Amino acid sequence: MTAAPGAPILGPMRFIHTADWQIGKPFRNFGEKESVLRQARLSAIEAIGRLAQAEGAAHVLVAGDLYDNEAPSQKTLLEPLERMRNFSAVAWHVIPGNHDHHRGNGLWDRAATLGLPPNVHLHLTPEPASLGENAVLLPAPLRRKSEVNDLTDWMDSAASAAGQIRIGLAHGSVQGFDSAGEANNPIAADRAKRAGLDYLALGDWHRTLQIGPATWYAGTPEADRFNSQEVGQVLMVDIAAAGAPAKVTAHRTGAYRWLSQAEDLSNxxxxxxxxxxxxxxPDLTSLLMRLDLRGTLDLTARADLARRLGGLEAAMFWLAPNLADLHVRPTLADLEKIDFDGVLREAAEKLRQQAENPAASPAEQRRAEEALVQLYLLTRDSRGEAA
Incomplete structure (x- = not known):
């Protein structure tokens, strides 16, 4: 439904579009750094609130998956709500996503029972909600983790006052695009046009992506995985009037950068x-890196690489080198450094043969290569030599 010709112009609208906070998300693979990454997701909420205040955005739209799961502890349930409460001049509008879908006696009922901050508005039913006289919000909340039908269908016939800016809020996968998300909930690619929306704010994909002139995924405000969004951000949206194009500007809110890189090494x-x-x-202390190394090195170079990776690991917030495709082929000089002619030299020769044996499995070859490296390092250290 579009505004009638000659409808009054009610004025501009500025708001922030965000999604996929996934508060409570575990980062078990990161050991002692897990608690830091979990806290960063909460700090991102404060960054959004400060941005809204500084830029005069009265509304923040959260397009689903505020929480990582549907049964958070009470502390986890309250933590984001309390941070939103601290920005009392900002109205936060939230819909359930696939991770935190709305069901009877679920987390959203628990939150309501505990008492929501007055500036946090849950939209649990598909019905128009006022964003002041200038705009109307059309939410499509999830009641199940997975939906067969397109829950944004109702927006096509949703009524709004003449001249009001129409904004849709949904969580799912746009049909016809290669989804980088998790929700199995279809959304028509042309929904904004069909429903006369001035903007359709989507959640689920953890990277910022424009689907059409008025349809965007915000991405996550704090990055949480490799090969997705490197740095968390939100979208500042300005709409001059109903029917006017949306101006969308990305703002960084994340503290950490997630970077994947592949390198070939031979010397x-x-x-x-x-x-x-x-x-x-830049900012090594806030960088998480997955480093895939490929190629072939002699033992001396491989030992030097181990030393340098140790230094880089200390310099970065997190470094995960993958050496599965980096092979070791010792030179005669390498073997003589282990032992010129003795028991250790014999062991090194056997390991070299195993590492180069085409009949051995990749795992067996890898174990032999790693054992060679460790033997080299042990003998080097016993002589007090540097890599």
Whole structure:
């Protein structure tokens, strides 16, 4: 439904579009850093609130998955609500997503029982909600983790006052696009046009993506995975009037950057170059990196690489080197450093043969290579030599 010709112009609208906070998300693979990453997701809420205040955005639209699961502890349930409460001049509008869908006696009923902050508005039914006289919000909340039908269908016939800006809020996968999300909930790619929406705010994909002139995924405000959104951000949306194009500006809110990189190594020069380039990256102390290394090195270079990776691991917030495709082929000089002619040299020769044996499985070859590296390091350290 579109505004009638000659409808009054009610004025501009500025709001923030965000989604996929997933408060309570575990980061068990990160050991002692898990609590820091969990806290960062809460800190992102405060960054959004400060941005809204600074830029005069009266409304923040949260397009689903505020929580990571449907049964958070009471502390986890209250933590984001209390942070939103602290920004009393900002109205926060929330719909359930697939991770935190609305069901009877579920987390949203628990939250309501505990008492919602007056500036937090849950939209649990598909019905128009006022965003002041200028705009109307058309939410599509999820009541199940997975929906067969497109829950945004109702927006096509939803009524709004003449001249009001129409904003849709939904969580799911737009049909016809390669989804990088998790929700199995279809959304028509042309929903904004069909429903006369000035903007359709979507959640589920953890990266910022424009689907059409008025349809956007905000991404997550704090990045949480590799090969997705490197840095968390939100979208500031300005609409001059009903029917006017939306101006969308991304703002960084995340503290941490998630970067994946692949490198080929064959000699000491390659290692020098790799370390120099990684150390030149900005904000190493807030960088999480997955580093896939490929190629073949001799033992001396491989030991040097281990030393340098140790330094980079200490410099970065998190470094996860993947050495599965980096092979070790010792030179005669490498083997003589282990032992010129003795028991250790014999052991090194057997490990080299196993590492180069085409009949051995990749796992067996890998174990032999790692054992060679450890033997080299042990003998080097016993002689007091540097890598």
């Amino acid at each position: 000491a020069t390659d290692i020098d170059s790799l370390e120099a380039r990684l150390r030149a990256l």
